[in-house]
Amino acid sequence: MKEIGAKEFEAEVLQENGLVLVDFNADWCGPCQMMKSVLEEFAEKNNTVKVVGVNIDDNEDLAREYNVSGIPCMVLFSDGKETKRVVGVQSVKKIERMIGV
Amino acid sequence: MIYDIIIVGAGMAGLTAAIYGSRAGKSVLVLEGNIHGGQIINTINIENWPGDYKTTGAELMQKIYKQAVDLGAEVEYDEVIKIVDKGEQKEVECEDAKYTARAVILAMGTEPRKMSDKQARDAGNRPVSYCATCDGALYKGKPVVVVGSGNTAKHEIAYLEGIASKVYHIHHDDPIPQDAAAVFVAIGRVPSTECVEGLIELDKEGYVVANEDCTTSQEGIYVAGDCRTKKVRQLVTAAADGATAAEKAVRYLNKI
Known part of the structure; x- marks a missing residue:
């Protein structure tokens, strides 16, 4: 999974056509580690959704801007606009259901 | 399909039971409502799991999950609502589907007590x-x-x-x-045993009443890990329970 920061966010997420799932995470968060392996499995199965990670410690402004109040926090963007979000570790099935793929 | 063993919960107890059940040649389905790994995935530094000094919960459980799957266990992400004991068959009703097995191992663990x-x-x-x-x-x-x-x-x-x-x-x-x-x-934890209320003997706090042999009040239904009455709730004792419960289930299956 590609990790991005504030610099890349505009091009990688906001300017992107289609679906982008952003995983807000941190190194000190155990469930986030679990979520990363789930998202890697998800990405292998679903190539129509782009998945990127944002480390909230390195990108405090992004975390504040997107009002991240618990992690892992997965925010779905459709054509650059937030459409859905879910907080807490989830199975691949639940992520697929949330996105509708 | 009728599984030999359905395990409810994919934490340390459930996944260890899955490893033992699969290695004994039984068909095993693990049902998990959330994500595999259980409560320990919240822990960032584990120093009391023998052989893996200073590991993280997520890393440890990911390895154990892969081990169980590699040995043949299936894992399905579906929340168990209710279990119906029909004697030699146990029906496990979930949010999305219904599954049947000849033996069941309960390994739901505990969850944080909610605020008033x-x-x-x-x-x-x-x-x-x-x-x-x-x-x-x-x-x-x-x-x-x-x-x-x-x-x-x-x-x-x-x-x-x-x-x-x-x-x-x-x-x-x-x-x-x-x-x-x-x-x-932080007001303590409660056992996640709602799905067996009315089926299995629970103590007044909701823990499944069991001895160290992991048998319950129902034949063919066993219990492992934090959701049973026990004195020491640790990773290694959850793993030990998983092995004991699976061994009991295998013996039971070989008899019926």
């Missing part, structure tokens, strides 16, 4: 966390409140004091301070 309704109303839209080490860093420089009076609450307060601008400490049923940006709840 009054406190939940007080908290309103503010974030509620059950794990300061997981979410504490999000409230750097902000006031937070910890609900609870036991050892866990003390531990959470000590952790948050290094991060938050102020840490209020209240007991359950106290009003939530107006300016608290987040509510950390």
Whole structure:
């Protein structure tokens, strides 16, 4: 999974056509580690959704801007606009259901 | 298909049971409502799991999950609602589907006790966390409140004091301070045994009544890990239970 920061966010997420799932995470968060392996499995199965990670410690402004109040926090963007979000570790099935793929 | 063994819960106890059941040549299905790994995935530094000094919960459980799957166990992410004991067949009703097995191992673990309704109303839209080490860093420089009076609450307060601008400490049923940006709840844990209420003997706190042999009040239904009555709730004792319960289930299956 590609990790991005504030610099890349505009091009990688906001300017992107289609679906982008952003995983807000941190190194000190155990469930986030679990979520990363789930998202890697998800990405292998679903190539129509782009998945990127944002480390909230390195990108405090992004975390504040997107009002991240618990992690892992997965925010779905459709054509650059937030459409859905879910907080807490989830199975691949639940992520697929949330996105509708 | 009728499985030999259905295991409810994919934490340490459930996945160890899956390893033992699969290695004994039985068909095994593990049902998990959330994600595999159980409670320990919240822990960042584990020093008491023999052989893996200073590992993380997520790393350890990912390895055990892969081991169980590699040995042939199936894992399905579906929340168990109810179990019906029809003698030689046990029906496990889930949110999405219904599964059948000849033996069942209960390994649902425990979950954090929730705030009272009054406190939940007080908290309103503010974030509620059950794990300061997981979410504490999000409230750097902000006031937070910890609900609870036991050892866990003390531990959470000590952790948050290094991060938050102020840490209020209240007991359950106290009003939530107006300016608290987040509510950390540490009022103990309760067993996740709702799906077997009325089926299996539970103690007054909801734990499945069992001995060290992991048998329950129902034939063909076994229990492993934190959701049973026991004195020591640790990773290794959960794993030990998984092995014991699977061994009991295998013996039972070979007899019927």
